[in-house]
Amino acid sequence: MTHCLNGACHCGAIGLELTLPRPPEEEVVGACQCSFCRKHNARTVSDPRAQARLVVHEPAELQRYRFGLEASEVVLCRRCGVYVAMLMTEAGKAWSTINIDALDERARFTRPAEPRDFSGEALEGRRERRIARWTPTKLVGWPKE
Template sequence: MTHRLSGACHCGAIRLELTLPRPPEEEVVGACQCSFCRKHNARTVSDPKAQARLLVHEPTELQRYRFGLAASEVVLCRRCGVYIAMLMTEAGKAWTTINIDALDERVRFIRPAEPRDFSSEAIEGRRERRKARWTPTELVGWPKA
């Protein structure tokens, strides 16, 4: 049985849909220890057996931010400032880890967030780990680079 969740930034310019293979109450919750995630007190979920869609309704409000090794980019709303997801793309494919607090049913994620520190990881290993562990994602209404 799959579990469908939805969410959005505060103003609705960027929406997200997440289909999980397990109930949110059973999903592992992560707490990345990078400086960006710590400053946002982010709790995230990713599952390679899940499926996500990021829907950009107002492309001018999409803000993408890269830092560190630039192996991925943060997806933010330029208007309301909400952090939606961390996104990695390669060869026309996309993977994300979703900020749980951007989901409408965030209270269903009841497991304590597990700290994760990947600061010593090289870029090659980081990209391979993300492809193996992050959620395959469809980008809808995404502006062309």
């Protein structure tokens, strides 16, 4: 049985849909220890068996931010400032880890967030880990770079 969850940034310019293979109460919640995620007190979820869709309703409000090794980009709303997801694209494919606090049913993620620190990871290992562990993602209404 799959579990479909919806969400968006605060103003609705960037929407998201997440289909999980198990109930949110059973999902492992992560707490990345990078400075960006710590400053946002982010709690994230990723599952390679899940599916995500990031839907840009208002392309002018999409803000993408890269830092560190620039292996991925943060998806933010320019208007309301909400951090929606971390996204990695490669060879026409996309993977993400979703900020569960952007989901409408965020309270269903009841497991304590597990701290994760990947600061010592090399760029190639980081990409391989994300492809193996992050959620396959479809980008809808995404502006061309």
